[in-house]
Amino acid sequence: MKQVNASLQDAESFDYVIVGSGAAGSILANRLSVDGSTVCLLEAGPPDRSLFLHMPAGYIKSVFNPKYAWQFSSEPTELTNGRRIPVPQGRTLGGSTSINGLVYNRGQRADFDHWAELGNPGWSYEDVLPYFKSMERRTGGDDRYRGRSGELPVSDIDWIHPICEAFIKGAVDSGLPRNPDYNGAEQAGVGYFQRTIDNGWRMSTAKTFLGPARSRPNLHVKTYAQATRILFEGRKAIGVAYVHPGRQSEPKAVLARREVIIACGAINTPKLLQLSGLGSAPFLQSRGIEVVHELRGVGENLSDHYSVRAVVKVKNSQTMNELVKGMNLGGQLLRWALKKPSILALSPSLVHYFCKSSPELALPDMQGVFTPASYKEGYVGMLDDFPGMTAGIWQHRPESRGYVRIKSADPFEDPMIQPNYLEHPNDQNTLVRGIRLARKLLRSRALDQYFDKETLPGELCESDDELLSFAKRYGVSSYHVNGTARMGAADDRFAVVDHELRVHGVQSLRVVDSSVMPSMPSANVCAATMMIANKASDLIRKR
Structure with missing residues (x-):
């Protein structure tokens, strides 16, 4: 920590620091930088230069390649026949949208109405539909439901x-x-199925949202920058410590004048929150982590298909x-x-x-x-x-629920992932x-x-x-993990963020990715995650 503190004197400062460039992070980087605000986007993995990340069939070569995907796996149980189930997650610009199965599936109206019923105003189907539509470029379908002029092409086979x-x-x-x-x-x-494919190419969020914004001088994208800890002054988030994965002895920091936004996905987001002192106090103390604020729900409520x-x-x-x-x-x-x-x-x-x-x-x-x-x-x-x-x-x-928990204070150790499939x-x-x-x-x-x-x-x-x-x-994972920093009211003892995705009990910190989903949508979670980011950008900019 002394090395990170020493680097604060020379740390770059931005209006917003976003951690993770996947389904949510790339959209946030685009939306938050459009008005001149300075934005720093940290991505742990490399740039998305490989042909296999852009050719749709290339997922076979990339999803199990540790260069482009975190090779996570679940803990074995009797209900998975003693197997560890692979749960890879994207680790490159575009995150999992650069390696996933390309299906565009929003979910049912009832999914989002249920989110609102759980105490999250502004998340009903009628509330979120405009955000689905505004990011979508779709030919066909009913104008009441489909968007025509957004950045994301949604095509038919x-x-x-x-x-x-x-x-x-x-x-x-x-x-x-x-x-x-x-x-x-x-x-x-x-x-x-409808797919995020256009003219034969994969349309990741890095391609559709981040790419057009890269020419803005106020947007700074750092690849090979793995976040190791959110930096706090008291209970206010002020920045993020990060390292080059191959240079773990050289920590650096970036500071946020307005907000730190965590968009690492349902596995890496709770891991980073726990490493930063947010979670169950007894659990964090057992891992040698100093508690910044107790939030019992961090890492809990894990769900997957x-x-x-x-x-x-x-x-x-x-x-x-x-x-x-x-x-x-x-x-x-x-x-x-x-x-x-x-x-x-x-x-x-x-x-x-x-x-x-x-x-x-x-x-x-x-x-x-x-x-x-x-x-x-x-x-x-x-x-x-x-x-x-x-x-x-x-x-x-699925009604089974599990958890994501760090194994130690080492930011380079994979967390324990237990979805409790079929429990x-x-x-x-x-x-x-x-x-x-x-x-x-x-x-x-x-x-x-x-x-x-x-x-x-x-x-x-x-x-x-x-x-x-x-x-x-x-049985295998569908890679639809979600719920590990779920949205809910302040009196919900397992809620991590409020209905504006602000982390309970601390300042200037939000979570924007699939981990905030209070319940599993009846769909592949990518489209809903992109919608969450699209809506979150309005919530953030209205401050």
Whole structure:
């Protein structure tokens, strides 16, 4: 700490210091620098120069590359068959928007109305819809719900495979409506995903929001700058200490005249808060951390979507498994270079199905994904050696809750991550029903000509206990972690930020990322995180 204090004499000073350049941080940097305010954006990882960060199919090369992604994993439990589940998070400009699955999915109206009902005024669906719309550039859909002139292109798939059409027909025949816009009036139904892809390229927040703002002289972006501690005077945040990851003995600091804004995501944000003395006092003291202010909720309330995939071997058709090999891959590369539809410009999942696990439910409580490809042991990243298709499923609103906790005062040690997947009995029951539905859709009459045999979970797996055992063995994270610095009123003892995202009990400090979500949205969390940042920029500038 003496080294950091000594560096304060020469520290640069800005109006705002933002930690993290992902789904939230890049948007904040754009919005807060537009009026001339000085902004410093700290990113722990490198610039986003790799082709694999810009080619949509490049996620396979980047998501498990420690240069561009934090290689976090969950703590093993009996409910995950003793496995550590990988939970990678982006570590480059654009954060996870530079490595994710590119799906654009806002969630249901009820998700945001519930946030408001929990004591967070200004976060109902009608409140947040303008912020979704203002950042979105979308062709198609209803003007009441969709934005037309924002920075973020949201496109439809342009590569149509007959197996996808057959899957959709089978789902419609089974009772699911074909839904042309799940981000519009209703989510329920089946259809093609909308993606953050434009003209064959990934549209990360670094590309769409940060890039256009980089020419502003008042915006300063520092890569290879890992934040190690928020600096306080009493209970007022005044800056951030950071280091170059390869130069851990040379700490530096940047100071904030107005606010420090933490946008590191649902794992790194609670880690940084705890390292900085915000959290449960007994816990922090056990880790040798001096307490600045006790906030029991820091790191608690962790939630994630636990997904399971059913896999079928395909006959009578090529699938993506074959199209990425040999001459086929060369042809796809050529098509991509010529701006023609290509598998290299696809999201990993092509088709969605939003459905109910029980008919008495008012709204879908499950999300399914389908693609004419299959992966070894159902894990996205390594394609099977045979033609395959995959239907995945997860529960929208899991009731299991976990935590993120630092292991020590060492800022370079990964924290303990425990989502407690499947801990709640309802999560187990819902997922088993979801697996049954995924298998049913794969066996629809419309897919008969393509169905060869089921490889996962396999023909002999039939009972609820067997399906649950399969889920424990093969389930994976959907990388939708959230909730670890949740929003709530001051009298909520586990709330970390208020409805304006200001950290309770301290001054000049906000959290703006998926960690503030008070409950899990019924969606991939990226779109909602971008909306949070878009809205937060107005909350911050109105001061």
